[in-house]
Amino acid sequence: MGRLDVWMWLDGPSAEEGRVQGPARELFLDMNAHALRALDPGEQAEISPAWPRLAAIAAPTLMMIGRLDVEDVQVVDEQAAAIIRVLV
Secondary structure, eight states, rough: HHHHIIIIIIIIITTTOOOOOOOHHHHHHHHHHHHHHHHOSOOOOOOOOOGGGGOOOOSSOOOOOOSSOHHHEEEEEHHHHHHHHHHH
């Protein structure tokens, strides 16, 4: 795992590296190290794309979009929220 991964997923792409420190950073590094060392789980089940099924969500849904998230992710999340909101 490189510094880029830690910066991207913990500090945030628009923040300076090291913005998050202390126990939170240590926990992230520990959990990510476990994930990277995990054995290959084997063949993945085939899952149909979720995007075409978003409109079928009829339950109240909370979408959380972080202001430090990558801009592309924010745009996709906003579009998903708009599709879900049509039925709710």
